[in-house]
Each structure stands twice: as structure tokens, then as C-alpha cells.
Amino acid sequence: MGPVHLSDSRGAVVRRLVAMLREAKSRGAEMVVFPELALTTFFPRYWMEEAEAQARFFEAQMPNTDVQPLFDAARELGVGFYLGYAELAEDGRPYNTAVLVNRKGEISGKYRKIHLPGHMEHKPEAPFQHLEKKYFDVGNLGFRVFESEAVKYGMCLCNDRRWPETYRVMALQSAEVVMLGYNTPSLNIHWNEPVHLRTTTHLVSLQANAYQNGIWVAAAAKCGSEDGHHMIGSSVIVAPTGEIVARTLTQEDEVICVSADLSLGEHFRQHVFNFAKHRRPEHYRLIVDRVGAGDPLP
Amino acid sequence: MGPVHLSDSRGAVVRRLVAMLREAKSRGAEMVVFPELALTTFFPRYWMEEAEAQARFFEAQMPNTDVQPLFDAARELGVGFYLGYAELAEDGRPYNTAVLVNRKGEISGKYRKIHLPGHMEHKPEAPFQHLEKKYFDVGNLGFRVFESEAVKYGMCLCNDRRWPETYRVMALQSAEVVMLGYNTPSLNIHWNEPVHLRTTTHLVSLQANAYQNGIWVAAAAKCGSEDGHHMIGSSVIVAPTGEIVARTLTQEDEVICVSADLSLGEHFRQHVFNFAKHRRPEHYRLIVDRVGAGDPLP
Numbered sequence: 294m295g296p297v298h299l300s301d302s303r304g305a306v307v308r309r310l311v312a313m314l315r316e317a318k319s320r321g322a323e324m325v326v327f328p329e330l331a332l333t334t335f336f337p338r339y340w341m342e343e344a345e346a347q348a349r350f351f352e353a354q355m356p357n358t359d360v361q362p363l364f365d366a367a368r369e370l371g372v373g374f375y376l377g378y379a380e381l382a383e384d385g386r387p388y389n390t391a392v393l394v395n396r397k398g399e400i401s402g403k404y405r406k407i408h409l410p411g412h413m414e415h416k417p418e419a420p421f422q423h424l425e426k427k428y429f430d431v432g433n434l435g436f437r438v439f440e441s442e443a444v445k446y447g448m449c450l451c452n453d454r455r456w457p458e459t460y461r462v463m464a465l466q467s468a469e470v471v472m473l474g475y476n477t478p479s480l481n482i483h484w485n486e487p488v489h490l491r492t493t494t495h496l497v498s499l500q501a502n503a504y505q506n507g508i509w510v511a512a513a514a515k516c517g518s519e520d521g522h523h524m525i526g527s528s529v530i531v532a533p534t535g536e537i538v539a540r541t542l543t544q545e546d547e548v549i550c551v552s553a554d555l556s557l558g559e560h561f562r563q564h565v566f567n568f569a570k571h572r573r574p575e576h577y578r579l580i581v582d583r584v585g586a587g588d589p590l591p
Numbered sequence: 592m593g594p595v596h597l598s599d600s601r602g603a604v605v606r607r608l609v610a611m612l613r614e615a616k617s618r619g620a621e622m623v624v625f626p627e628l629a630l631t632t633f634f635p636r637y638w639m640e641e642a643e644a645q646a647r648f649f650e651a652q653m654p655n656t657d658v659q660p661l662f663d664a665a666r667e668l669g670v671g672f673y674l675g676y677a678e679l680a681e682d683g684r685p686y687n688t689a690v691l692v693n694r695k696g697e698i699s700g701k702y703r704k705i706h707l708p709g710h711m712e713h714k715p716e717a718p719f720q721h722l723e724k725k726y727f728d729v730g731n732l733g734f735r736v737f738e739s740e741a742v743k744y745g746m747c748l749c750n751d752r753r754w755p756e757t758y759r760v761m762a763l764q765s766a767e768v769v770m771l772g773y774n775t776p777s778l779n780i781h782w783n784e785p786v787h788l789r790t791t792t793h794l795v796s797l798q799a800n801a802y803q804n805g806i807w808v809a810a811a812a813k814c815g816s817e818d819g820h821h822m823i824g825s826s827v828i829v830a831p832t833g834e835i836v837a838r839t840l841t842q843e844d845e846v847i848c849v850s851a852d853l854s855l856g857e858h859f860r861q862h863v864f865n866f867a868k869h870r871r872p873e874h875y876r877l878i879v880d881r882v883g884a885g886d887p888l889p
Contacts, residue, residue, distance in 0.1 A: 437887060456869075457759065484858045484862060490833075490834075497802060504795060505753060564781040568884050572706075572756075574878065584867055585866045585868075586764070589737065589738065
């Protein structure tokens, strides 16, 4: 998905999403993955009061009047989709959220982002902000797997894709496909990171975790430059072999599509990654017993 | 390391290891990683009685007369090393083991392989066997980290490198370098796997896990053909950026060497992978609560 600027209306964005949904359907798609915070610009790059952010960029209902045409198109076409957006929950808490919508246009799964990157404080010296820890609460729904139209889908968002725990928890629930939206700035504001790493670490994380869990991974980003802020894009579909089988090339709205053989993952799940046969959780305790890194065990 | 054939003596193998240790030292090395089961051929490819395997391929002492020259060379040169071998423990139990030897030629750490691949039963129809589950007990020492000469080393072996839990448990103990030996057959006896995947899945696993934990990974294999059984080789050193910074090219004994800036990992450990700030173990419970994959959580 190309950039969404501050001045773009929800209605204009949804028209673009519907056009991509129709193109995907014409190419045989049964499920479409849209980016994180797909309805607005990536607003955590701007400092503002929480109340202002919520008023401008969050959705208190899903669907709502602006987004309804996308749900209608899904039902009309018989195509499911994953959509990321900023959610204001019924209890007033803010989440970075994705929903799974089935081919009847019904919400059949929800995920709220757990690994929130960035910072809470204003960094006026930085070229832009990364304020997800300020604007969002940590997700409270866990990493769940949803069976929808006979496929087991897992969902996560952006920075979650760099954490192997994300995929493992879903693979232990027999996920076959993990869908994720993301927005990754082309510049790292935290250290002087070589620019090429922004893309290579993204790709290698998806590839290794698809392989190590025997799952398909479909990752969709916004790309191009939102009001001068460039993002890496590089949306991909990764097979359980760890191979990238489709990748975007442009800096604008673009549809990539594969026919995903879900049984391909079985080769891995039955042999090298036969969890029941090979995993040794008695040696993994530290993964849940520690949060941060500490001293070597005695 | 090139192949070790059934007819090769321990003495001849150790002379090759000492020659590589000397070359590494001449190129500035302070630590050298040798392969898994470096002293013998990769014998789990052959079916035999356990007693015969233990008599021919296991070490009841480390060091012993055959291996002592390697320990002596380490002390003389002031170079540490990692060495994989088949261990017959004092209680008679068999392990696939690696030791960390410091620059004084003293054993300062031991690891016994936890993720044993392959099978226990004879598969006479297969072109060769993969009998690690028959010849070895599951390691009982956990994934520990050893501080030796001011560096925090983790160790694992071969198939462990494909399991993200391996690296995470060691990164949670502040490992800076993970060393591993491996032997990977070029053919998969379990399914008709495309040959190129044998190498790409090896590399992508090392790259993603180095990056996702902010650690250096040094992985050393035997390569070439042991009595007609070809192995993938492709020994590499991977930086905390996920980049391969050194890789072997030949099918014989070959030394690769890098100057590893241990502080490079800090960029990742302080920001994107600041575990204390970003990890959410309350959502990782399934990693230790389940062994095999099961139903989606309700």
C-alpha cells in the first residue's frame, strides 16, 4: 500500500483498499492482507496529546461508516481480509489492532499488538518520533489462532514479526498462515544503523520464522513517503520453506498474489520440526521466567 | 573441516585440527570453533549396536591421549577452542557433546545436545540412517552460558540451531557469542526436499537468530564427502546484524576468521531487542506449557 498522508480522508483510503481487494479477487485471492494502521498515516511519528491522537486517528467502531464499503466488498466478492487500524475499545483503552474478516464480511478474529516498539517521551531532537508506547496499551488478547473457512490463521503486527515467540506461540496452536501488517521507517532514530539492514533484517526474520514453524507468512506494509517520511515497504509472502515467493516492487498501491499450498508446511511439521518428538520445554523455562537478560545460570 | 572417513584414525584427525588451530592463531584468532563429532566420521548414518558404536566412536575421557596434542597446542598458542565429540559420561550414558577449552588448555564449559534429530529404528530402505535418537541421550545440562576470558559464550550443536528457543535461552543469560558445530547431509532422507533448501534454511536460521538476539554466531561443519556421504558444509560466521561476514568455500579443511566487535550487539540489545522493555512473557506461556502443537486456545 502506498503512503497515506495526513490530509487523506478515511473515505479515500477505503476506496484504495476496495480497489486492491477487487484486483486480488480477479487474480484468484481468497484472503487479502492489508497493512498496520492502514486507514490513516503512521501517526505515532508525531507528538501530540493522547486525546488528540484518539480523536483524529482511532476507530471506536469496526466496521464504521467510513470502512463499511470494504466489508461490503468482501461479502460481495467472497474474499476475506486482514486489516490493521487504531482501536479505541469499549472501555476507552487504545490498541494497535488487526481484525480478520471472513468471506461473508464478518469479523472472525481480533489481535491487539503485544510488542510495542519505540518510546513514550518526546524526543524533539529526533527527525521524527516513534510513540507507539505512548499511544497504545499492550495488547491483552494474546497470540491466538482463528479457524476461518477451513484455514488456521494467526495474526500479529509489525514489530511482533522480529520476536520468535510470536510465531512459536501460534505454531503451537497449529497455525498454517500468519498474517501481519507493518510500517517500518527507512531511518532508525535510535542509532546510526546502516540503511540496508532495515530491509534485510525484516526479510530474514520472516523467512526464518516461516521455516522454523512450517507456516506461510503474508506481510503487508505501507511504502513510499508519507508527508516526507519514507518507509521500507517490501511486502512479501514467504513459504514454509523460508523462501520469498512474492514481493512488492513499487512505492505505491500494489497487489501481489500466490497460490499457497498449505500442505507444504506438513513436510517440516512432520519431520525436522515435529514439535511433539523434538521439543524440550524443560530446557526453555527462562523464556517465561525472565523478562530481560540477566546473569548466566550457575 | 573436510571429511573424516571410517578409516581415519583419531591421531590423524587431531593433527588436522592442530594445523587449523595454528593457522587460525597466525591470523589473529583467540577462539576457534571445530565441528560436531569432529574426531570421527558422522557415524549416526550407520546402523550398529550401541555397544559397537560406543567402542568405536565415543570418548570416555576428555582430553585423552589422542586429543591431548590439541589441548597442548591451545595452551602453547594461547588460543581457546570449541570441540564436538561423542561423550561416554562417567555414568555410562552417551551424549553428543561439545566442550569449551580456554587459552590455558582447560575445559571451562560443556554442552550436551538437546535437540536430537532423526530416528531410533533401522530404515533399511533409506540411502543412509540418521540415528542420533538411538545413539545419544537427550542432553541434561541445559543451554548454559560460560564466561571465559571476558567473553560470554553459549554453545549448541547442529539441529539446535534451527530452534529459536536455543538462542533465546542463552541470550537471556547475556550470551555474546554462540558457537556450534554441525554435520548436515546434503540429502534429506525423510522427504523429497529440494536440495538448495538444505543450505538456505541453515543460513537463514543462523542469520535471523543472530539478529533477533543481538549475538555473534560461529558455526563450523564438516564438508565434502565422508565415504560417499556428502554434507552441505557452508560454515559461517554471522554478525548481530544478521549478516554473514565469513563463509567457507572449499570441500576440505579451511579456516575462516573475523575480528568480531562484541559491542555491535549492544545496538540491538539496547533498542529494538531491549528484552526488559519489550518482552511480554505472560503471552509466551504456551512455549513451555505445550510440547507438540495442539488446538487453538479458546
